[in-house]
Amino acid sequence: MKLADKKRLLREMLFARRFEERCYEAYVERNIGGFLHLYPGEEACAHGVLEAADFDNDYVITSYRDHVHAIKWGADPRKVMAELYAKETGVSKGRGGSMHIFDVKNRFMGGYALVGGPFPLAAGIAKAIQMKQGKEICICFLGDAANNQGTFHESMNMAKLWNLPVLYVCENNLYGIGTRIDRSTAVVDQYKRVSAYNIPSAQEDGQDVEKVYKAATKAINHVRSGKGPYFIELMTYRYRGHSMSDSNAYRARAEERMWSKRDPIIMLRDRLIEDGHLTKKDYTDMDTEILDEIENEVIVFASESPEPHVSDVERYVLAENDPWVRGGVQ
Amino acid sequence: MGQGRGAVMAELMFWEAVRRAHDEELSNDPMVLVMGEDVGVVGGTYKATLGLYDKYGEDRVIDTPISENGFTGLGIGASFIGARPIIEIMSVNFAWLAMDQIFNTAAKVRYMSGGQLEAPVVIRSPGGTAHQLGSQHSARMEKVFMGIAGLRVVTPSNPRQAYGLLKSAVRCNDPVFINEHELMYNMKGEVPEEDYFHPLEGSEIVRPGRDVTLFGYNISVHWCLQAAELLSRHHGIEAEVIDLYALSPLDRSGIRDSVTRTHRAVIVEEAEPMVGVGAEVMAIINEECFYELDAAPVRVSALNVPIPYNHSLEKTALPDANDVVEAVRSMFGV
Numbered sequence: 001m002k003l004a005d006k007k008r009l010l011r012e013m014l015f016a017r018r019f020e021e022r023c024y025e026a027y028v029e030r031n032i033g034g035f036l037h038l039y040p041g042e043e044a045c046a047h048g049v050l051e052a053a054d055f056d057n058d059y060v061i062t063s064y065r066d067h068v069h070a071i072k073w074g075a076d077p078r079k080v081m082a083e084l085y086a087k088e089t090g091v092s093k094g095r096g097g098s099m100h101i102f103d104v105k106n107r108f109m110g111g112y113a114l115v116g117g118p119f120p121l122a123a124g125i126a127k128a129i130q131m132k133q134g135k136e137i138c139i140c141f142l143g144d145a146a147n148n149q150g151t152f153h154e155s156m157n158m159a160k161l162w163n164l165p166v167l168y169v170c171e172n173n174l175y176g177i178g179t180r181i182d183r184s185t186a187v188v189d190q191y192k193r194v195s196a197y198n199i200p201s202a203q204e205d206g207q208d209v210e211k212v213y214k215a216a217t218k219a220i221n222h223v224r225s226g227k228g229p230y231f232i233e234l235m236t237y238r239y240r241g242h243s244m245s246d247s248n249a250y251r252a253r254a255e256e257r258m259w260s261k262r263d264p265i266i267m268l269r270d271r272l273i274e275d276g277h278l279t280k281k282d283y284t285d286m287d288t289e290i291l292d293e294i295e296n297e298v299i300v301f302a303s304e305s306p307e308p309h310v311s312d313v314e315r316y317v318l319a320e321n322d323p324w325v326r327g328g329v330q
Numbered sequence: 331m332g333q334g335r336g337a338v339m340a341e342l343m344f345w346e347a348v349r350r351a352h353d354e355e356l357s358n359d360p361m362v363l364v365m366g367e368d369v370g371v372v373g374g375t376y377k378a379t380l381g382l383y384d385k386y387g388e389d390r391v392i393d394t395p396i397s398e399n400g401f402t403g404l405g406i407g408a409s410f411i412g413a414r415p416i417i418e419i420m421s422v423n424f425a426w427l428a429m430d431q432i433f434n435t436a437a438k439v440r441y442m443s444g445g446q447l448e449a450p451v452v453i454r455s456p457g458g459t460a461h462q463l464g465s466q467h468s469a470r471m472e473k474v475f476m477g478i479a480g481l482r483v484v485t486p487s488n489p490r491q492a493y494g495l496l497k498s499a500v501r502c503n504d505p506v507f508i509n510e511h512e513l514m515y516n517m518k519g520e521v522p523e524e525d526y527f528h529p530l531e532g533s534e535i536v537r538p539g540r541d542v543t544l545f546g547y548n549i550s551v552h553w554c555l556q557a558a559e560l561l562s563r564h565h566g567i568e569a570e571v572i573d574l575y576a577l578s579p580l581d582r583s584g585i586r587d588s589v590t591r592t593h594r595a596v597i598v599e600e601a602e603p604m605v606g607v608g609a610e611v612m613a614i615i616n617e618e619c620f621y622e623l624d625a626a627p628v629r630v631s632a633l634n635v636p637i638p639y640n641h642s643l644e645k646t647a648l649p650d651a652n653d654v655v656e657a658v659r660s661m662f663g664v
Contacts, residue, residue, distance in 0.1 A: 059411070093444030102443035109410060110443060114434050120400045121435065124407020131361060131389065131413060151430075154400025161395070316445040317480050324502040325482075327494070327529040 001051075001210055003277055009051060009209055010272065010283075013043040013265050015290050016068040019077060022294050023067070023084060023098075027244050031303070032084045035113075036098050037065040041239040044264035045171045046072050048212025049139065049232070052220050057136040059107045059125050061118045064099035065238075066111030069141055074106035077294075078301035087305035094308045095316065109138075115176075116149025118142060119168070123155045126164035126229075137165040137223045144190050144233075145176025156197040156229070163228030167219055168194075170233045171206065177242045178250045191233040199229050206234030207262045237262075339520035347489035347521050348378040348454075348510070351496035352416065354525065356386050359414060362500060365392040365405055366418030375420055376456060376515045402428035402453065406436045406505075409451045414500055422457030422509065423469040436505040437480035452499040454508035456515075458549055458600055459637050459648055463512075468637035468644075470601035472509045472548070476578040477605070482530055483578040485509040487551040489519035491575050494528025502530060509577070511549045531576050533584035539570035542594040542658055545585070545611055547574040550598040550649070557598075557654035565664050577607060585611060586618035593624040596657050598649065603631035628657045 001009075020038045027036050039046070046069045050060065060073045067084075071077050075091055083090025084098050092102050099113040109125060112118050122140035129136055146152060147170065159166050170190045174181050182188050191201040200222065204215040212234060219230040237259035241248035272278035323329055342350065355362045364379055370393035373380035383391040394401040398419060405415035419425045425432070436449040459468040476483045482504050486492035492510065499506035536551060537558050544554035551573045558569040572588050574580065589595050595615055597608035608629030615627055633647045 061407075090444070092442060092446070095444045096442045100442040102446050104443065104446040110439070110447065112435070114430055117403070117430065117434060120403025120431065121407035121410070123400075124404040124409070124413075125411055126407075127404060128361075128408040128411045128413040131363070131408075150397075151400055151403060154395070154397035155404070157395055157397065158400060158404060316441045316443075318440070318482070319448065319503040322503050324498045324527060325504075325530045327498055328501070328527040 001213060005051070006210070006268065006272060007278070009047055010265065010268050011286055011290070012072065013047050013209065013268070014287060015077075016043050016047070016071065017265060018287070018290050018294055019071070019298070020067065022299065024240070024244070026084065026299070032098065033086065034097050035064070036084070036244045037242065038240045039065055039068045039238070041259065041263070042171055042173060042206065042236045043068065044209035044212050045169065045206045045234045045236055046141065048209040049141070049169050049216040051213050052216035053139055054136060059109055059136065059138040060141070061109040061122050061125065061138065062111055062141040063115065063118060063143060063146065064111050064113045065143070066099070066101045070101040070103055070108045070111070073103070073108045075101065075103040075108055078298050081298045081302040082305045085302040085305070086307065087302060088308045089301070089305040116142065116146040116151040119146070119149070119151040119155035120158070122166050122168070123159045123164050126159070126166035127162065129165055130162070135224060137167060137220065139167045139169060141169045141171060143176070144170055144172040144174070144181055145184065147190055147193060148176070148185060156194055156199055159229040160197045160199050163226070165223050165226070166229045167223050168229065168231045170231065171236055172233050173236050173238045175242070175251070178246065180250070189233070191231060194231040199231050201231040201233065203233045203235065206236035207264045207267060209264055209268055337522040337524055337526070340523045341518055342489050342493075342521045343515065344489045344492050344517045344519070345377045345515040347493035348496060349380055349382070350521070351493045352379055352382055353385070355416070355497060355500045356382060356390060361412050362414045362416065363390045363392060363408070364416045364418065365394050365401055367394055367396055367420045369393060369418050374418065376512070378418065398424050398427035399431055403431035403435065405451050406431055406449045409449045410447055414450060416452045416454065416496070416500060419453060419455040421467055422455040422471045423467055425455055425471060432481070432505070432507070433478050437478050441480060448503050449505045450503045451505050452496065452508060453505070454496065454510060456510045456512045458511040458513060459644070460512040462639055462641055462644060464639045465636040470632070472577055473601055473606040475507045475509070476607070476610070480505070481578065482506040483509065484530055484576050485548040486575060487546070487548050487573050489517065490521045490526070491528055493521045494526045495530065495575065497525070498527040498530050501527070506530065509548060514549060531579060531581065533581040534573040534575065535570065535588070536573045537569070537571040539568035539592065541568045541592060542596060542661065543570045543572055543588040543592045544654060545572050545574055545595065545597045547577060547607065548600070550600055553649065553651040553654055554598050556651035557658065560651065560655050561658055565659065565662070567658060567662060569658065574607070574611070580610060580614060582614050582618055585614050589615055589619050590622045593622055594661060595627040596654060596661070597627065597629045598654055599629065599631050600648065601632055602634045603629055604634060606631060625661050628661060630654050630657050
């Protein structure tokens with residue numbers, strides 16, 4: 001990876017971290033409602049994988065922990081925050097909320113709230129790509145706990161049966177809501193589970209963005225070459241609870257301290273400093289700049305944007321003026 | 331297009347009409363595909379895709395594994411970027427397994443994306459109670475589907491509707507659930523020889539009458555027609571029969587107009603009465619034309635039991651034309 005790209009990734013990951021931390025504050029301030037699932041600790045997963053993808057053509061789909069993936073895939077952070085603030089200017093016009101970030105013009109195909117729901121949707125997007133004989137692929141990010149849903153097995157089977165161009169990325173943060181993986185899952189190594197469907201797979205350190213990028217590059221080349229699906233398991237950790245309503249009492253503090261020493265942003269920062277490509281001052285300046293941008297652009301935009309008109313509550317239920325509802329053009 | 335009136339008609343069996351709609355839509359648009367259990371090599375349990383595997387190939391007429399939620403979700407995902415999938419769920423009883431993807435994704439994705447994404451899938455499935463198939467193969471699930479915002483529900487009562495509704499559903503940009511009936515695939519009827527697209531909303535007056543409206547849909551339209559003949563012949567009661575082929579959205583004005591003409595209503599449904607089509611039509615009558623009524627509306631429904639295997643028990647659990655006649659006689663005190 002080029003030095004300039006590493007520096008850019010450091011900035012993007014730090015931006016993602018500060019964005020999510022600001023969401024936490026906004027939730028406490030009651031500017032964000034509903035459920036809020038935050039990403040700090042896992043930034044290298046989304047950034048490493050998507051750095052290796054084709055930004056102009058590939059499709060991305062994920063679960064409800066979706067803000068960072070959307071921003072990395074081109075969504076305007078101001079519009080993502082406006083969505084969390086339930087504003088008409090939000091990416092999903094304030095109808096979706098935190099769990100339903102959509103930015104279809106950038107091929108970010110959504111955040112979905114049912115654990116395991118996107119597995120078949122991703123396979124379907126890949127099926128349509130295959131019908132169009134496209135070179136693009138679909139990348140589906142889900143957590144480890146999603147692999148205990150029936151849709152995991154049903155989708156892996158069909159993805160391999162029809163050799164669909166889909167990359168499944170398992171962000172293994174070791175907990176399904178509040179239950180540790182070895183207490184819910186017979187086979188703890190998730191990458192092994194797809195061998196039952198003859199899908200090639202790899203397990204990688206999800207805290208090291210360069211390693212993630214390398215593993216993803218190999219996986220994406222496989223999928224794009226027409227050889228069918230691939231599965232990557234990234235070992236990672238979320239610093240906060242499952243959602244804001246999670247007191248996070250089920251984890252040992254020692255475990256949390258251990259993972260905080262493997263922070264993906266600090267690891268990349270220190271490597272760049274050690275190699276003489278970055279100074280501590282460069283980093284703190286970057287951080288200050290990001291915090292200013294979030295406060296003065298992102299939050300201001302979200303705060304000042306209008307809410308949806310209540311008279312529009314029945315829009316978007318069905319297609320508007322679809323001629324086939326009347327049996328076509330008479 | 332339109333209603334097909336004045337068109338040259340061909341007599342087709344119900345399954346032939348469904349098959350022809352598949353064939354024409356597959357031929358019309360290379361992004362149309364059919365998927366489901368045994369729809370390919372076998373040609374469909376009820377022959378709805380007979381011969382299409384050979385004609386369009388295994389990539390567009392797709393035999394799926396027995397994974398209802400998975401393949402329904404796959405079809406929905408494909409529809410996000412231009413595919414027009416027709417998903418056959420072999421028996422509506424199995425649709426319970428796909429409810430997550432139908433309700434949580436297809437019905438909601440347009441709304442929760444603020445109109446950015448749509449899921450133009452057709453999900454068609456044979457339902458209803460056939461002969462002695464037992465509790466887990468006799469579900470009547472239309473009332474479950476029609477209760478969900480964001481989903482269209484239609485249910486053909488004859489080959490013409492089966493053909494035209496499927497063709498419109500494929501081209502419509504909303505997810506459409508088509509509820510067919512296992513006992514109706516060999517029914518014959520006239521279908522326009524040219525392309526015909528049936529409206530996905532509205533209702534049809536299949537027998538005009540002045541004294542009472544019988545509301546039916548799918549198989550119960552036929553019970554209503556039989557009952558109307560008996561009532562006319564034996565009691566001089568002229569019943570109007572309304573075919574509610576669109577269950578969601580329901581035709582509020584069609585219901586109101588008919589009750590305003592006849593002032594009496596009987597709703598005939600094959601399903602259990604709880605939270606059903608009868609209850610919904612009654613609510614619409616209350617809301618739209620309560621003061622037009624000369625008698626309290628009545629529903630004729632199945633008993634509130636799982637469907638039994640024993641033939642006599644099964645027959646007892648289900649409504650028929652005689653039950654409709656009795657309901658009307660009771661209403662008129664004759």
